[in-house]
Amino acid sequence: MMTEEEIYAAADRAGKPGIRTGSFEIDRIRFDENGLVPCVVQDAQTGRVLTVAYMNRTSLEITLSRGVTCFWSRSRQELWLKGETSGHFQHIVSMEADCDADAILVRVKKDGPACHRGTDSCFDTDLHVEFAAE
Template sequence: MPFDPATLKYDAAGLVPCVAQDAVSGEVLMVAWMNAAAVARTLETGRVTYWSRSRAAFWVKGETSGHHQRLVELRVDCDRDCLLALVEQEGPACHTNRRSCFYTAVRAGEEVILSEPMA
């Protein structure tokens, strides 16, 4: 059955969240937003493309930083309102220069930094 991005359930702004996960390690790298065109571009090019809400423009991961995400597989959740992109990540995924955007844990009511920026 062919996949049609129009079958996803987008929010009022026409967006769907996408979780990027390392295809080998399973590490959750980041969460960003896609519209139907970004989903289609990602599938066409194999380069993960998001929709930047702040810039109101497409954002190809790594286009300016060089830290590209190559799509290995795109998965759709059971409600069709969230995506999971299994990726090969080159360099850090986070704009803070960390491997993952999820570098802060809350332990016993305190924030704990789990990783420092990559050199």
């Protein structure tokens, strides 16, 4: 488990290529009862959804200040700097909250596959559901 200081140091090493957060106000974010907010991560170039992850206040602060995605791992109960192990960092291009400020859209430039399975996106499993057009 990495300490908060180690996460900050690793995020610094990853660099920050032009973060554009505009007037992003962290105090407006409505974290849930567990102190988390869902984040939809999208490839800034293609528009493809890469993953959905969660941030707590600390990981959001790291993301905003360092320009790379940092999440809160619900399963491991620790900060998770995306790319620290794999080298596949996600560099922030822009961030915005939804109308209720209880979800965040994060557009990124990625260094490699977004999914831990080595795929471009975590959303690559077809459920084979068909809907009839009405």
